[in-house]
Every structure is written in C-alpha cells, then in structure tokens.
Amino acid sequence: xxxxxxxxxxxxxxxxxxxxxxxxxxxxxxxxxxxxxxxxxxxxxxxxxxxxxxxxxxxxxxxxxxxxxxxxxxxxxxxxxxxxxxxxxxxxxxxxxxxxxxxxxxxxxxxxxxxxxxxxxxxxxxxxxxxxxxxxxxxxxxxxxxxxxxxxxxxxxxxxxxxxxxxxxxxxxxxxxxxxxxxxxxxxxxxxxxxxxxxxxxxxxxxxxxxxxxxxxxxxxxxxxxxxxxxxxxxxxxxxxxxxxxxxxxxxxxx
Amino acid sequence: xxxxxxxxxxxxxxxxxxxxxxxxxxxxxxxxxxxxxxxxxxxxxxxxxxxxxxxxxxxxxxxxxxxxxxxxxxxxxxxxxxxxxxxxxxxxxxxxxxxxxxxxxxxxxxxxxxxxxxxxxxxxxxxxxxxxxxxxxxxxxxxxxxxxxxxxxxxxxxxxxxxxxxxxxxxxxxxxxxxxxxxxxxxxxxxxxxxxxxxxxxxxxxxxxxxxxxxxxxxxxxxxxxxxxxxxxxxxx
Numbered sequence: 001x002x003x004x005x006x007x008x009x010x011x012x013x014x015x016x017x018x019x020x021x022x023x024x025x026x027x028x029x030x031x032x033x034x035x036x037x038x039x040x041x042x043x044x045x046x047x048x049x050x051x052x053x054x055x056x057x058x059x060x061x062x063x064x065x066x067x068x069x070x071x072x073x074x075x076x077x078x079x080x081x082x083x084x085x086x087x088x089x090x091x092x093x094x095x096x097x098x099x100x101x102x103x104x105x106x107x108x109x110x111x112x113x114x115x116x117x118x119x120x121x122x123x124x125x126x127x128x129x130x131x132x133x134x135x136x137x138x139x140x141x142x143x144x145x146x147x148x149x150x151x152x153x154x155x156x157x158x159x160x161x162x163x164x165x166x167x168x169x170x171x172x173x174x175x176x177x178x179x180x181x182x183x184x185x186x187x188x189x190x191x192x193x194x195x196x197x198x199x200x201x202x203x204x205x206x207x208x209x210x211x212x213x214x215x216x217x218x219x220x221x222x223x224x225x226x227x228x229x230x231x232x233x234x235x236x237x238x239x240x241x242x243x244x245x246x247x248x249x250x251x252x253x254x255x
Numbered sequence: 256x257x258x259x260x261x262x263x264x265x266x267x268x269x270x271x272x273x274x275x276x277x278x279x280x281x282x283x284x285x286x287x288x289x290x291x292x293x294x295x296x297x298x299x300x301x302x303x304x305x306x307x308x309x310x311x312x313x314x315x316x317x318x319x320x321x322x323x324x325x326x327x328x329x330x331x332x333x334x335x336x337x338x339x340x341x342x343x344x345x346x347x348x349x350x351x352x353x354x355x356x357x358x359x360x361x362x363x364x365x366x367x368x369x370x371x372x373x374x375x376x377x378x379x380x381x382x383x384x385x386x387x388x389x390x391x392x393x394x395x396x397x398x399x400x401x402x403x404x405x406x407x408x409x410x411x412x413x414x415x416x417x418x419x420x421x422x423x424x425x426x427x428x429x430x431x432x433x434x435x436x437x438x439x440x441x442x443x444x445x446x447x448x449x450x451x452x453x454x455x456x457x458x459x460x461x462x463x464x465x466x467x468x469x470x471x472x473x474x475x476x477x478x479x480x481x482x483x484x485x486x487x488x489x490x491x492x
Binding site: 007008011012085086087088089090091094095097098099170173174177181188191192199202203205206207209210213214217 | 282340341344345346347348349350352353355356357425428429431432433435436439446449450453454455456458459460462463466467470471474
C-alpha cells in the first residue's frame with residue numbers, strides 16, 4: 001500500500017473514531033467527540049430540520065393544493081422554485097443572522113424559507129399532472145370541489161408532493177450545517193469550529209451528515225413508492241418517481 | 256455570542272470595520288463604506304466566477320457524454336441516474352470535507368465536489384430532452400437515409416437543445432449557490448467574505464447582491480446562447 005493511501009485511510013479511521021470515542025480538543029482544555037456529544041449534535045440537527053420541514057409543509061401544501069386545483073397562478077407556483085434555486089442558502093442564513101439575529105427560532109425560520117419552494121412547486125405540479133378527464137369524470141359523478149381534491153387529485157398527486165418534501169428535507173439537512181453560525185449547535189459545529197474539534201471532528205461529522213441525508217433520501221423514496229396508487233404504478237412502470245427539480249421544467253419552459 | 260462568532264471567523268480582511276465607529280460600527284447597511292472597500296470583494300468575486308464556471312463546464316461535458324451514451328444504451332439510464340442522484344444527495348459541505356484528505360485544501364476539492372453536483376441535473380435533462388424529440392422527426396430523418404450518428408447530431412440533439420440548456424441553467428444557478436460553501440474546503444469565493452463577518456449587514460448584503468448578479472449573468476449567457484443556436488424557435492414564436 002502506498003503511503004499516500006495509508007494516510008488517507010488513517011484520516012478516515014480517525015474521523016470514525018471521533019464519533020465513538022472522546023478525545024482532547026485542539027487546545028487540550030476540553031474533551032470533544034464521542035457518542036454522547038455526537039448524539040446531542042445529531043439530535044439538535046434533526047430537531048431543527050424536522051421542525052423546518054413540518055412548518056414548510058403546513059404552509060405550502062394547502063396553498064399548492066388550492067392553486068393547483070384551480071389551475072391558477074402558475075407563474076407564482078413555478079416562479080417560487082426558480083427564485084428559491086437562485087438564492088444561495090448561505091446568503092439566506094446570513095441575512096437572518098445579520099438582520100434578525102441568532103437563535104433557534106430564527107434559524108428554524110430561515111430553514112423553513114429554504115424548504116418551502118420545492119414543496120409548493122411539486123404540490124402544484126402534482127395537482128396539474130392529474131389527468132383532466134379523471135377530474136371531469138369525478139365532477140360528472142357529482143363530487144364537490146373539495147371532494148375532488150381529497151378523493152381524486154390529492155391521492156394521485158401524493159407521490160409528487162412527497163418528492164418535493166424529499167428535496168426539501170435533504171436541502172434543510174445540508175444547510176443546518178451552517179446553524180452554528182446562527183447560534184445553534186448542530187453537526188456543523190465540529191465542521192465550523194475545526195480548531196477545537198480538529199480534522200477528525202470535521203471528517204466524523206461529515207460522515208454522520210452524509211449517512212443522515214442518504215438515509216432520509218432513501219426513506220422518502222420508499223414513502224413515494226408506497227403512496228403511489230397501484231393503478232398509477234402500472235402505468236408508469238419502469239420510470240421511477242421524480243425527485244429532482246427539473247420536474248417543473250418539463251411542463252413549463254423557462255422564459 | 257457576537258465575539259465567539261467573530262473569533263471563529265476566517266479571512267479577517269472583511270472583519271476590520273474601521274475601529275467600530277461610524278456606520279459599520281453601528282452595523283448599518285453602509286453603502287458608502289462598501290463602495291469604498293469594494294476591493295475586498297473583487298478577488299473573492301472572480302474566485303467565485305471561477306468556482307462556478309469550471310465545474311459547470313466540466314460537468315456539462317461529462318453529463319452530455321453520459322446522456323448521449325445512455326440514449327443509445329438504454330439500460331445505462333437507471334444505474335447512471337441512481338449514481339448521479341446519490342452524489343447529489345450528499346450535502347456539498349460534507350463532500351468538501353470528505354474529499355479533503357484525498358485532494359487537499361483548495362480549489363481542486365471544491366471543483367471536484369461541485370462538478371459532481373451538476374451531473375444529475377444536466378444528465379436528467381439530456382435524457383428527457385432526447386426522449387421528447389417527436390417520433391415523426393426521427394422517422395423522417397431515417398427515411399431520408401441519415402445514419403444513426405447523423406440522426407443524433409443533426410436531428411435529435413438540436414431538437415433537444417432547449418431542454419438540455421434548461422438543465423445547464425439550473426446547474427449554473429445551483430453551482431453559484433453551492434460554491435458559497437467552498438471556503439470550508441479552503442477555496443476562496445464570496446462565501447468566505449460572508450463567513451468572515453456574518454453579522455455585518457452591509458457585508459452580507461453586498462455578498463448577496465454579488466451572488467445574485469453572478470447567477471443572473473450566467474443565466475443570461477446560456478439564454479443568449481440558446482437563442483443563437485435555436486433560430487427556428489424564434490421564427491416560430
């Protein structure tokens with residue numbers, strides 16, 4: 001084995017060890033790392049991310065359902081995604097810190113703003129993708145507007161909506177790494193305060209975050225498959241549920 | 256709180272607000288001060304341009320090649336989509352740090368990670384663009400005796416261009432945003448300026464405006480290119 005490869009492997013081994021075992025900090029004054037601290041940071045990380053995504057769902061799903069059902073304000077529902085993509089995540093967090101101050105509530109709010117666009121756009125697109133003939137048939141059978149939304153459109157749009165939640169969840173988990181800058185200790189703390197936690201802390205935290213996001217993503221992929229109605233599954237066999245932003249691009253060409 | 260944040264900050268070149276008096280000391284927006292200290296943003300801005308354009312260019316070349324190959328060999332679509340999606344799912348910051356032991360601190364690490372992020376976006380759009388080419392056009396081209404290579408480059412790719420370039424635009428906007436985290440990999444860019452004094456309103460605003468301008472400029476370049484290479488769309492509309 002070449003010495004270069006050996007030192008790379010050693011760095012990763014050290015990073016893994018950081019997760020499970022306490023060690024002295026860079027200055028030797030406090031102990032850092034170990035399962036207890038990593039679990040605490042992971043807990044904070046998950047809590048703030050979960051809260052942000054839940055608030056984003058509560059805000060954007062009803063709006064998306066309503067606009068999608070009426071087929072109105074397509075410009076708004078799709079445009080918000082384009083704006084959301086163009087504004088850098090770091091800039092949003094920095095704006096909150098500079099103008100509104102630090103703290104749990106502010107960082108949650110900032111992450112919520114990041115989580116809204118994909119959910120809103122996917123909800124809208126999911127509703128509009130429902131076959132118009134099905135909606136007409138439901139109306140012909142005498143279903144009211146809200147019955148059509150709940151019994152026809154929502155079940156058929158659910159997989160796409162969860163696709164949006166999936167994108168948001170991954171984005172929020174990734175951006176919560178910056179939360180220490182806003183006064184909340186998350187898995188980003190060992191990454192940002194590298195002089196305290198050392199390279200092992202950075203690598204260890206990065207490994208935990210990568211595992212968290214990949215697991216979350218896979219979990220939502222499973223949920224998407226579970227909520228896809230059987231009939232629809234047959235129709236789209238072979239093509240997996242959409243999960244990335246370009247889903248909005250096929251329907252609406254960028255200007 | 257403030258002192259710990261500032262103590263953690265990197266760089267240092269933006270942090271000096273001039274003795275804590277006047278507008279910067281009172282944490283205003285300080286347009287005058289920013290304009291006067293524009294030189295502090297010049298180098299990071301061009302570093303950011305570099306960190307955005309290079310990954311998008313490399314990623315476009317790779318993803319287009321993969322897309323054209325997978326269009327011919329359909330069975331490649333599923334594994335390639337899975338692979339590029341997985342790369343996209345690992346957060347950029349985590350990717351930067353996990354690459355550090357291999358590629359070292361600096362631009363290389365940032366460029367490798369940022370390139371990986373562009374792949375899924377462009378690849379997907381190449382595939383959907385090529386799949387959306389009207390069957391009639393393909394049949395007509397075949398009937399005229401075009402070889403499959405001619406068919407691909409003279410008919411399918413030109414008709415798929417709007418979709419492919421839409422992917423390029425998304426990739427460019429995304430990369431400008433993600434490159435703001437490249438400072439954690441020891442690379443430069445405007446992210447380092449934001450991080451150096453994240454509680455100073457004028458600084459945050461200046462960096463935000465520059466990032467938005469950069470994203471808009473890249474978007475406009477691709478859009479102009481698209482108008483130029485797809486004249487038939489202009490004639491139709």
